[in-house]
Ligand SMILES: Nc1nc2c(ncn2[C@@H]2O[C@H](COP(=O)(O)OP(=O)(O)OP(=O)(O)O)[C@@H](O)[C@H]2O)c(=O)[nH]1
Ligand SMILES: C[S@@+](CC[C@H](N)C(=O)[O-])C[C@H]1O[C@@H](n2cnc3c(N)ncnc32)[C@H](O)[C@@H]1O
Ligand code: SF4
C-alpha cells in the first residue's frame with residue numbers, strides 16, 4: 001500500500017535536481033511527455049469528434065524556444081531522463097525537425113522519441129533521424145482500408161503504411177506500432193495485426209480504450225480488455241511473459257511463438273491495460289500540454305500553467321519549483337485517490353486525449 005509523504009519541501013538549484021519531480025505517494029517522474037500541438041489530421045473515433053476541436057491559437061502554443069527551455073529545465077534541474085514528443089499530431093508542426101535538433105544539441109544523450117499517426121512520415125523520417133530522434137511509435141489500428149477509414153474517419157491507410165516503412169528504413173530504432181481495438185470494428189484483426197508486425201520486426205502494442213474521447217462514448221462494458229486481447233491472440237500464437245524488467249513501462253510485454261514451433265521466438269507484443277490492469281503505482285510520467293500546462297496524471301482535473309512564467313521573465317529555478325509543486329499533487333491513480341476508470345466517482349477530464357497529449 002502506498003504511503004503518503006509528509007509536507008512538501010520545494011527546492012531550487014542543486015537541491016531541486018536531488019529531489020526531482022517527487023509526488024506525495026513517493027513516485028518520481030523521470031519521463032517527460034510533451035505535446036507539441038493539439039491539432040491533428042485524423043479524427044479517430046476514440047479520441048476526436050468528427051468535426052475536430054476548437055484549435056489553440058498559434059501564440060497560445062509553446063514556441064520552439066520555450067519548448068527547448070522547458071526540456072532543459074526538466075533535464076538539468078528536475079531529473080528528467082527521457083522525452084516523448086506527442087500531440088495531437090506532432091508531424092503537423094512545421095518546426096518539429098528544428099525542435100528535435102535543438103534538444104539534441106543541448107542534450108546529446110537524452111532518449112527522444114515520437115508518437116505519431118505516421119501521415120507524412122515517409123517524407124520526414126530521414127530528417128527526423130538526422131536531427132537526432134531516437135525512436136518512433138506509429139499508431140495504426142487496422143490493415144484494411146475501409147476499417148482504417150471507419151476508425152480514423154480518413155482514407156489514409158496507404159500513407160500510414162508508407163510512413164512506417166520509411167521509419168524502419170532510416171533506422172529509427174525499434175519501431176513500435178500502437179493499436180486500439182474497438183468491439184465489432186477491428187477486434188477480430190488482433191492476430192492478423194500481430195502476424196504483420198512480427199513478420200516485419202515491429203513491436204505491436206494493443207492499448208485498452210480509455211475514457212478520453214471527446215464524444216464521451218466510452219463504456220467499461222463496451223471496451224476490449226487485455227484478457228480478451230490475450231485470448232484472441234492465443235487462438236493463433238503462444239504468449240509467454242517477456243523476462244525483461246518492465247521498468248515502469250505502460251506495456252506488459254509477451255514473447256510470441258507459434259504453438260507448432262515453440263522454440264522460435266517470433267517477436268514481442270505489448271498490452272497497455274490502463275483500465276483493467278493499471279500500472280499507476282509505478283508511474284514515472286509528467287505531462288506538458290501544447291499550451292504549457294503541467295498535467296501530473298493523464299486524468300488530472302488540475303492543471304498548472306508554466307507558460308505564464310516562461311513569458312514573464314521568471315528564472316529557471318522558479319519554473320522548476322512550480323513544476324515540482326504540480327507533481328507533488330499528482331493523484332494516486334486515474335486522477336483520483338484510487339484506480340477505477342468507470343468507477344462511480346471517476347470523472348472524465350474535460351480534455352480529450354489529443355488535447356492532453358497521449
Ligand atoms: N493510463 C496511462 N496510459 C498511458 C500513459 N502513458 C502512456 N499510456 C498509454 O500508452 C499509449 C502508448 O504510449 P506511447 O506514447 O506509444 O509510448 P509508451 O508505451 O509510453 O513508451 P515506449 O514503449 O517507451 O515507446 C498511450 O497512447 C496511452 O494510451 C500513462 O501515463 N497512463
Ligand atoms: C493521442 S495520440 C497522439 C499522437 C498521434 N496523433 C498518434 O495517434 O499516435 C497517442 C496515442 O493515444 C492513443 N489514444 C488516443 N485516444 C485513446 C483512448 N481513448 N484510449 C486509449 N488510447 C488512446 C492513440 O491510439 C495513440 O496511440
Ligand atoms: S489518436 Fe492521434 S491520430 Fe488519432 S485523432 Fe487522436 S491525436 Fe489524432
Ligand code: SF4
Nearest residue numbers: 280283297298333334
Ligand atoms: S493514469 Fe495517471 S497515475 Fe496512472 S499511469 Fe496514467 S498518468 Fe500515471
